[in-house]
Amino acid sequence: MTPVEIANSLPPALIFFAGALLLPFLPSKARSITFIAVSVLSFLWILLLEEGSATGLSFLNLELIPFRVDSLSIGFGYLFSVVAFAGGLYACHLKSKGEQIAALLYAGAALGAVFAGDLFTLFVFWEIMLIGSGYLVWARKNPSSGRAGMRYILVHLAGGSFLLAGILWHLAETGSIEFVHLDGAPSYLVLIGFAVNAAIPPLHAWLPDAYPESTVTGSVFLSAFTTKVAVYTLARGFEGLEVLMWAGAIMAVYGAVFAFLENDIRKILSYHIISQVGFMVAAIGLGGQLAVNGAVALAFTNILYKTLLFMSTGAVLYATGRSKLSDLGGLYKSMPKTFWLYMVGGVSISGFPLFAGFISKGMVIYAAETGPASTVFILLLVASVGTFLSVGLKLPYFAWFGKDRGLKVESLPRGMYAGMGLISLLCFVIGVFPATLYNILPNPVDYQAYTVGHLWETVSILTFTGLVFWIMKDKIKPKPGITLDFDWLYRKPAPFVYKIFVDTPASIFSQFEQASYALVKGVVRFGANPIGWFIQRGRQISGMFSKTEAAKEPYEFNPDRYRHPLGFMVLMLMLGFVVLAIIGLVHTL
């Protein structure tokens, strides 16, 4: 077999898993290099892939397709390996073996999921993603991240259960497990499973709950994979489903509004993941070549600038130890480079011309404009306003400018700058040369980003959002506090539910246990010497009526005193024989 044939018969995820297996045995310095090497090799591997390649496997009477290449999966494949590379560069300084292994496992599983040709393989990679990402939430190792990680895992296990139930039902109904466009009753369970990972409200609260709790490097990886794999699965399984169009448009505004309310910088960005995924979900719901191209293009560029935003805000957290806007301010003097790198992400996500968001988000908005519902188009425009307001204006203004809090700043590792620089460059190159991205989209592209109409629309929206912010900036100063969201529904009643379902049964069980022990103890004491036991009880009863002091004294039981001689046992045995002999005699007569 030639190398190209081998590459086209095995999933590129394997190289990440091999890296994860190898990493524990490597010295600390070699681990970061291995991480980067693995992502480079996976990119080269994907370059060799040819559309239409597939590998079959028989397992438990199922005809699985663990590996399948088509235009949709190959685009996501490139994307995930590029992000793994940039993330690896950013996390070069990292010494935590566990975090590096988890990130490799997570990236590998995401890659495996987009090349999975059947639902069973998809489910397996889906759950491996959960293991990797769950560890990354826990990696900060403080009580708060521990609790958030547990909630994250529980929510995703529930989502995974819906997915598995849907897959099994689908298999029973259709007899096929191939991952193609899905419909019918079982598909709704699968849809719920996908919706949890895509963070579609009201199933989204895990995202702003968990991502800000992760480590600086962990949240960079987290922001890239889970939701985008879900976007891929929605695009493959549910393209053109109308409910997704509405859910996506509402989601885009919901995320943007909640981001504006937040005080924690990484929470603001987490809500913007929801908002941006809303654009993608709406595009998938709209369906058609243009909209799906838009969803994939946006997923691609979004991973880039969202990763850049998490990297630069992570750098602020790394350098200052603070992540609340109300505790930050005046950082421009000490962190100007980080500010400019952040702003590349900020203007990209806001859709400024010459940056990545303009050529991808524009495509989704254009698809909505020419789609069936103007309301969806308006909602997406409002979401764009919210995005620029909080990510492009509020966050950078209050963190790098605003009131100078005289914060002491630690210098950043070089790798962090390298990771941020690489992605900034990509955001700019893609913005200026849209064809670099359009060439890897699943459908032929018939869309011009740089038209007078699109530029006018963007400049109008951004100018007036900026003007309103400028007027209102003193009235929207960040304040400490959190904003309630749907996670209230399971976080607030949790202590009560815990009491009913865990504490109360545990206490009933423990009382029964104690009662059983007492009973067994009594039976054992009685059985050890029944006569002694009776004598003791008799003394207790007589002591109640006797007035002498001696009777009231506690009785010290001496078992030897009541132990019968051996002769007594022999006598009883002989007596038994006599009785048996008499019975036998009577019976014979």
Next chain:
Amino acid sequence: MKVKLGMIAAALFIFILLDLIFGLTHGDDWWAEIPAIFALVGLVGCMGIIAAGKLVADKWLKRSEDYYDPS
């Protein structure tokens, strides 16, 4: 404040004028007839989000940082 509001009004006037002269807004729907519609979306949308945050969320959804901390 008056100066700032005046500047917004002036900017809106310029955008409406530009749109009317050069016909920059394209679209087949009714809203495409409104001059400088996207400027209005930016203006109203941004004020709407700030108002929603100030009036609704600050009153109903804001809690202290330790709201969920185990007691």
